[in-house]
Amino acid sequence: MQKLNYKNILREIKPSKQENEKVKKLSKRMVEVINECAASMDVKADAMLVGSVAKGTWLAGNADIDILIKFPLDTDEKYLKEYGLKIGHESIKKMEGKSEERYASHPYVTGYIEGYYVDFVPCYNIKNSDELKSAVDRTLLHTEYIKSNLTLKQQDEVVLLKKFMESVGTYGSEFKVGGFAGYLCEMLILNYGNFTETLKNAARNWNCGFSFDLEEYGTSNLFKDPLVAIDPVDKNRNVAAALTLQKMSEFIVASENFISNPSEEYFTSKDIITDPLKITDQFNLRGTKTFLIIFKPPNIPADAIYPQIKKTENSIVRVAESEGFSVFGSESWTDEKEVVLILLEFETWDLPRIKKHLGPHIWIREHQERFLEKHGSNAWVEGDRWVVVVERDYVNAETLLSDLMTGKKSGYLKFGKHLKKKIMNEHKIMDLKIFLVSDNIEGNVLEFLYHYLNNGELLFR
Amino acid sequence: MQKLNYKNILREIKPSKQENEKVKKLSKRMVEVINECAASMDVKADAMLVGSVAKGTWLAGNADIDILIKFPLDTDEKYLKEYGLKIGHESIKKMEGKSEERYASHPYVTGYIEGYYVDFVPCYNIKNSDELKSAVDRTLLHTEYIKSNLTLKQQDEVVLLKKFMESVGTYGSEFKVGGFAGYLCEMLILNYGNFTETLKNAARNWNCGFSFDLEEYGTSNLFKDPLVAIDPVDKNRNVAAALTLQKMSEFIVASENFISNPSEEYFTSKDIITDPLKITDQFNLRGTKTFLIIFKPPNIPADAIYPQIKKTENSIVRVAESEGFSVFGSESWTDEKEVVLILLEFETWDLPRIKKHLGPHIWIREHQERFLEKHGSNAWVEGDRWVVVVERDYVNAETLLSDLMTGKKSGYLKFGKHLKKKIMNEHKIMDLKIFLVSDNIEGNVLEFLYHYLNNGELLFR
Numbered sequence: 001m002q003k004l005n006y007k008n009i010l011r012e013i014k015p016s017k018q019e020n021e022k023v024k025k026l027s028k029r030m031v032e033v034i035n036e037c038a039a040s041m042d043v044k045a046d047a048m049l050v051g052s053v054a055k056g057t058w059l060a061g062n063a064d065i066d067i068l069i070k071f072p073l074d075t076d077e078k079y080l081k082e083y084g085l086k087i088g089h090e091s092i093k094k095m096e097g098k099s100e101e102r103y104a105s106h107p108y109v110t111g112y113i114e115g116y117y118v119d120f121v122p123c124y125n126i127k128n129s130d131e132l133k134s135a136v137d138r139t140l141l142h143t144e145y146i147k148s149n150l151t152l153k154q155q156d157e158v159v160l161l162k163k164f165m166e167s168v169g170t171y172g173s174e175f176k177v178g179g180f181a182g183y184l185c186e187m188l189i190l191n192y193g194n195f196t197e198t199l200k201n202a203a204r205n206w207n208c209g210f211s212f213d214l215e216e217y218g219t220s221n222l223f224k225d226p227l228v229a230i231d232p233v234d235k236n237r238n239v240a241a242a243l244t245l246q247k248m249s250e251f252i253v254a255s256e257n258f259i260s261n262p263s264e265e266y267f268t269s270k271d272i273i274t275d276p277l278k279i280t281d282q283f284n285l286r287g288t289k290t291f292l293i294i295f296k297p298p299n300i301p302a303d304a305i306y307p308q309i310k311k312t313e314n315s316i317v318r319v320a321e322s323e324g325f326s327v328f329g330s331e332s333w334t335d336e337k338e339v340v341l342i343l344l345e346f347e348t349w350d351l352p353r354i355k356k357h358l359g360p361h362i363w364i365r366e367h368q369e370r371f372l373e374k375h376g377s378n379a380w381v382e383g384d385r386w387v388v389v390v391e392r393d394y395v396n397a398e399t400l401l402s403d404l405m406t407g408k409k410s411g412y413l414k415f416g417k418h419l420k421k422k423i424m425n426e427h428k429i430m431d432l433k434i435f436l437v438s439d440n441i442e443g444n445v446l447e448f449l450y451h452y453l454n455n456g457e458l459l460f461r
Numbered sequence: 462m463q464k465l466n467y468k469n470i471l472r473e474i475k476p477s478k479q480e481n482e483k484v485k486k487l488s489k490r491m492v493e494v495i496n497e498c499a500a501s502m503d504v505k506a507d508a509m510l511v512g513s514v515a516k517g518t519w520l521a522g523n524a525d526i527d528i529l530i531k532f533p534l535d536t537d538e539k540y541l542k543e544y545g546l547k548i549g550h551e552s553i554k555k556m557e558g559k560s561e562e563r564y565a566s567h568p569y570v571t572g573y574i575e576g577y578y579v580d581f582v583p584c585y586n587i588k589n590s591d592e593l594k595s596a597v598d599r600t601l602l603h604t605e606y607i608k609s610n611l612t613l614k615q616q617d618e619v620v621l622l623k624k625f626m627e628s629v630g631t632y633g634s635e636f637k638v639g640g641f642a643g644y645l646c647e648m649l650i651l652n653y654g655n656f657t658e659t660l661k662n663a664a665r666n667w668n669c670g671f672s673f674d675l676e677e678y679g680t681s682n683l684f685k686d687p688l689v690a691i692d693p694v695d696k697n698r699n700v701a702a703a704l705t706l707q708k709m710s711e712f713i714v715a716s717e718n719f720i721s722n723p724s725e726e727y728f729t730s731k732d733i734i735t736d737p738l739k740i741t742d743q744f745n746l747r748g749t750k751t752f753l754i755i756f757k758p759p760n761i762p763a764d765a766i767y768p769q770i771k772k773t774e775n776s777i778v779r780v781a782e783s784e785g786f787s788v789f790g791s792e793s794w795t796d797e798k799e800v801v802l803i804l805l806e807f808e809t810w811d812l813p814r815i816k817k818h819l820g821p822h823i824w825i826r827e828h829q830e831r832f833l834e835k836h837g838s839n840a841w842v843e844g845d846r847w848v849v850v851v852e853r854d855y856v857n858a859e860t861l862l863s864d865l866m867t868g869k870k871s872g873y874l875k876f877g878k879h880l881k882k883k884i885m886n887e888h889k890i891m892d893l894k895i896f897l898v899s900d901n902i903e904g905n906v907l908e909f910l911y912h913y914l915n916n917g918e919l920l921f922r
Contacts, residue, residue: 203826207824246842248845249845249846253823253829256826285814287812287813287856288815326809328815329817347785348787351748352747352748352808353746354748354789355808356790365665379917380917380918380920381707381710381714381920382707383706383707383710384687384707384709455841455848456842457841
């Protein structure tokens, strides 16, 4: 394996000395401000810097400052929520930032201070996972575990791994990606020692259901996920539970590609062509027919939108296939605020008026009777099975899509919970070719289309 | 079950007294002439009337006179063949008929005398199946078995069963039909006693693999066919071996239909519409695309042509489906002399330029290497499997058919043995709609197309 100059790479992707000092200083001040606020309100609470900044594993320009406001274990939950938010708002105000409430496992305050996104999250001051009251509390234990186990050298290895993951498209455990969480990257470096060993092992040794267990709890068999990474601070949790088979496979493949032909390119983004004309050309060359279903996303947290869109997309594909159309591919995209796109590319979008309908085997006499009552003497036998020609409900994919969206055929479609009304009320169905000549197409949409057409591109350099 | 007037029906379908007397008299004379011929040549051979005429089970207007020329068991085979043919030719000449040589298990003479087709077939005079030297010899035992076991009343029941089978399209064990042999019909009447019991049992009690064994040899388990009918004169033979699952199923269904609603109509042919315009209309309504491959059949026995055509047809369908086209239905037809038609009706006959090609699972690293060498970085991963977009060889079904027939893609097609050169040298591929407006379409072809469109029609009255 060719040696890369990792020092050079790290110089690009690690926070500079200035950024490092600035972020650390800012975080320290935040902790102090929160503690002062708490004291002034006479609240027994204690701020602690957690997350990648605390662990020294963040990527240059990507510092999200996460601070926990720890309350004693015996605090009343209502009290914690109320004063957690109060302290958060008050502290951000003091630091002249903008604050906003969010909700994860319980409410917290997020803000924007001196160019950095910050989260101030109230939690219980637990010592181990048995005392866990909410998912947030676990962050505390994770930060402590990584801080006490990850060496300074290994912090750099984590940065390499995260950047690699980001460049090949497998970083991030949110539903949008379904990839590797930052904590999972840190656990991988602890497990394999460094970046290249992690990639070598992923490329050569991982199988579906592969597991590792840093603290040797022996609980891997509890999980059936593609990758099982037993949480060192909670033996009953798989840190890789949100990792999809898709993203695990992509990481394995990208690792293999890197190992056989290492290149600094794996730590940089790829150029993307977002010229609508070129994208139109590519679609035209394929000879398929592509439709977009366009609608506004519901007003729910971003992480909740993606699974609902995916569910709707998959359901449309299933219904279309069951109606006899052949779907070449599908994908969806949203800016999480204004627009959702579901893309459906058809291999067959026009069908004859008739189809064959398979009936019961002739041996089951009572089924036959019912079948013949319905279809009369138009039926015939193929081998030992009844067959009849029936008219299709849909000879055209666009009509089917329209009826699905307007609810004329909605019984068949499994919409995401919050999407049903939304889609039915206002949506557009557009031939992609027409969409691509319309004005003001967002760059992000063109990126989405580019990636759809060049699906595996990020895996290779 | 409603009682039909079977006497009336039999009056229509049984040979009249005149026909009966004429055929019997003619057969008797033939036996005498053959015996005289043999004597005059000083050949020890003995003529015997066999088949449906001998058994009294032929349908009105359908008498085929089969006469065996029995040679002693110790006759040299070459001698048997030579003198069998000589006696045959000589006898037909004496009776002022036209003779022609044919070949089954060994050569025989066929002729046309006073309006009847006759077969004069040399064989060995065996007493039981252990002495069997060729399949022809068995006819002797069959005739003797039926003659000594079938009552006069049961002869009528056989006639009813044969006529029913004929009307619903399941009569005849030749490859063209794949249905029930006359001898099998006789065995069924012996087994169930009469016509209606046979139909009741077929309709209600038969399953796939059903067996009956008149002489209780207990050898049914030797056979894996849809229907097992142990030959009463040969325990190691299934008389129903040539019966297809298709025809067995059709008989079961037609029986059920008859039993639930008996009608004299089941003993008459159905009217068939052979108006090309109406057939064109029906095809147009379906919205499919139908091609005919038209060629001259090879000069081989009729029974050998059908399996080869079927094999070719099935192979074309398989190749077309594997290229991504969707075949709605296929069928073939021949007049056995001038023309073979293979009909292919497509549900999808135009396809996009590209298709998805599934590669190896990512876990099998060495397969992946070979796959990527071939397809390069156009590949991507879906789930845990490699996928790549490749260009189709064929975007159009007609081009595919043409390349298959001319051998440009012949490696993929399994032609019938004698068909390959035939098809490649001279064939036409025609859109059915164009074929249907061409001049001089044979009535039989239109019947074939009518039956293709109205597949199960014969099963219902």
